[in-house]
Amino acid sequence: MSVLVQGAGVAGLAVAHELASRGARVTVLNPAKGNQAASWFAGGMLAPYCERESAEQAVVALGQRAAGWWETVLPGSVIRNGTLVLAPARDVKQLERFGSRTSGFEWTDGDSIAVLEPDLAGRFRKGLFFREEAHLDPRRALIDLATSLASAGVAFENDPAATAGFDWTVQCTGYSPDNADMRGVRGEMLILRTRDISLSRPVRLVHPRIPVYVVPRTDHTFMVGATMIESDWQGPITARSMMELLNAAYSLHPAFGEAEILETGVGIRPAYNDNLPRVIRMGNIISINGLYRHGFLLAPAMAAQAADLILKERSARH
DSSP states (O other), X not given: OEEEEEOOSHHHHHHHHHHHHTTOEEEEEOSOGGGGHHHHTOOOEEOHHHHTTTSOHHHHHHHTXXXXXXXXXXXXXXXXXXXXXXXXXXXXXXXXXXXXXXXXXXXXXXXXXXXXXXXXXXXOSEEEEETTOEEOOHHHHHHHHHHHXXXXXXXXXXXXXXXXXXXXXXXXXXXXXXXXXXXXXXXXEXXXXXXXXXXXXXXXXXXXXXXXXXXXOSTTEEEEEOOOBSOOXXXXXXXXXXXXXXXHHHHHOGGGGGOEEEEEEEEEEEEETTSOOEEEEETTEEEEEOOTTOHHHHHHHHHHHHHHHHHHHHHHHO
8 A cells, every 4th residue: 555645744754654564565755844844843742731731631642652652663862850830939929820821730839849949949839740751852863753754664755746646545744824724823932052061851831921941962962942822923932922922931040041043933823723633634645734832742543543544545445
């Protein structure tokens, strides 16, 4: 069975893996590199319990096995140090609100926070620690997964005309203004570098208006994100967003005030009205879309659903 996967973002690569590992002949078409922009600018947090604060229970259910999937597919890619959620003293009520909407955490005091993140000692009095959560470097994961797929015989094609002769097509092309059922949600992020602070896990800073997360990466770099703006404008980061993200990082630790700004980025997240992803079949075409802000968390589950549809159809025919 031959399958064309349109799009080489996290959803496209995940479904390519699911299909190829079950015996399908897979070609990945990525004529426009920008299609993976939302994945490229992701935080890489595998945090189903934290996401419940603003998402439906379905996100928790679909995302609970994500860390295990990524570790199986890309051994050594997942860092299982949990997630730490903090708030300045003036916003402690927001922290309590966060806890009331989530599960899978334990309350921490100042001493516990200092043990988890020594460089934050004395800065916060209360926090929530989600011990079972994890994270990965999304860019490294995209590169390594594409390399692994190519080694396993998956073909990669850049010619948009190469769409004929396949038994199935799986569309994983993300947001399109032509899709009336979908909206674009703009997310802006920064990558900072400083040797003056170390973090072992993603830290979410609760704020009544703009919640921000700081995710450690290699070489003393940190991803700081991300805004959620109801817009599909793809222009560069705005001054307001830059100030808000930098202020949040500085409030987490003053060392970020002297950090280098290595990069700014903007990704347009594809979202349906309910902010939940969908696998939709139309004949021999399947669409995976609407992953919103949960790409790396939900792509494994959605890819498995799409692969099941295709392979069950093959079994029924034989």
